[in-house]
Amino acid sequence: MPYSKEIIEFHRYNPGVPEAKEWHQVLDNYMNTVQRLEVDPTKHSTGANRLLVDLVWVVCMLEGGIIAKPQAVKLLKAVRDIQEGKSPLLSTKSHGYAERSIAQALNNDEDLASMINLGRTLQEPMFRLDLRDMLLETFDELLQLLRKILDTAENNIETVMPGHTHFSQAQPITLSHYLLSVYDSLRRSWDQLVLAYRHTNRNSGGCGATSGITWPIDRDRMAELLGCEDVVEPTYDCESSQDHSLSILFGLTNLVTILSKAAMDMNIWGLEEIGMLKADPAWCGVSSMMPNKCIPGALFERTRIEAGYVLGEMMQAAVLVKGEPHGDVLPMLEIPKIAFRAMAHASLAMGYMRGMLQAIIPQREAMLEYVRAGFSCSTEVAYYMVKELGYGPRRAHRIVATMVRFARERGLKAYEVTGELLDEAAGFAEEIEPGLSTDTLRKLLNPENFISTHTNKGGTAPEEAKRMLDSRTVDLGTLVKEHDHRTNKVKDALLNLNRTIDEIIDS
Secondary structure: OOOOHHHHHHHHHOOOOOOOHHHHHHHHHHHHHHHHHHOOOOOOOOOHHHHHHHHHHHHHHHHOOOOOHHHHHHHHHHHHHHHOOOOOOOOOOOOOHHHHHHHHHOOOOHHHHHHHHOOOOOOOOHHHHHHHHHHHHHHHHHHHHHHHHHHHHHOOOOOEEEEEEOOEEEEEEEHHHHHHHHHHHHHHHHHHHHHHHHHHOEEOOOOOOOOOOOOOOOHHHHHHHHOOOEEOOOHHHHHHOOHHHHHHHHHHHHHHHHHHHHHHHHHHHOOOOOOOEEEOHHHOEEOOOOOOOEEOOHHHHHHHHHHHHHHHHHHHHHHHHOOOOOOOOHHHHHHHHHHHHHHHHHHHHHHHHHHHHHHEEEOHHHHHHHHHHOOOOHHHHHHHHHHHHOOOHHHHHHHHHHHHHHHHHOOOOHHHOOHHHHHHHHHHOOOOOOOOOHHHHHHHOOHHHHHHHOOOOOOOOHHHHHHHHHHHHHHHHHHHHHHHHHHHHHHHHHHHHHHHHHHHHHO
């Protein structure tokens, strides 16, 4: 294979092979997210959503007759000037610096600038909007991963492999069958995150601190302009509860748990001693010391690391809220920040897994040989004896289990056993000899035959895999449309707000 000059130059000074561009993109996306979170550690003093809520609040105060139009116009222009960078934000990190920045944009008119916080608590609903934005990004990443899983499953409908229980061969499956199980597990996590989104995307503005406000602020109008689903009605609930953040964390926990389990499986399958998977070298880990190492599971390890971070964040949040009063206390202020970090780590885990699925090369012959040599089709022999020869299930199980033990003791592979060995096992178990021919026995122990005959709903047969893939492809299309609807609702709300503001300013 010809190599580019860039790759040759890389090899002169670096061991192994260049890393994949997609790998770097996954890392870059994560670092951009982390840097964005670190810009404002308080997360409720400034930022795009703080200014967005400021604008909505001014509109609602004007529509409620709380402030006059000239005041509203000045405030709206001042906030927009900050949004557009025409007026600077102050560098202090104290809670009131957004308000003081607006005062600065108003030629130090403190009285008018302070109207921006009239009847408001600082973090609501800015936290919810920040969480909403990051959840939408998480949905984007999960959709890409789900698509990659289906594509990989479709390409491996007939890739026969061992199915394991308790770290032992149990029954044959296909790689497609395995991946469909991973897909469905992640699909359930999607449902949990959709529920978390619904819990999160609610307007908590206008709550005062605990009791609401006496000013005629239309909280439903606020929800409309912010693109929220509805309103958190009991105003005490707005600051005292953070269960929406916990819902995000619980949904992410399920998501990364299945990713971690699948990453561990594939990491093991890639061991040289097993050899069921290889990977594109660009996605392999290379040792700085041992020139022989090109590790196909390196980023599966990183997937598990990121999953561990998510689980740690979830536990931190649960411990932090345990024993706290149901009220506005500082520990509640920390929970959204934990959810932000968890979403960043979950996105990184999904990115690694997506890249590895793109890079893996199933070793189909090796996988099939493991199943052919093993005895994971033995249930078919017992089933045949019950159905065709009249044995009771337990007696059939006893005879077949004895035959398998004999074969292993004598170093025989499954495709080497004979009808005589089955009869010998029956005699040892003091049972009637089945008298099966060797051809019949070996056909029953053939994994490809096993796969093709399991046509029941959800089985391993290729036609059933295709049916499940078609069904899930349609379902994925529905998820994309639903996600687009959520995203467009937020965008439409922003357009509506900007039209409303333009009308106020221009009229």
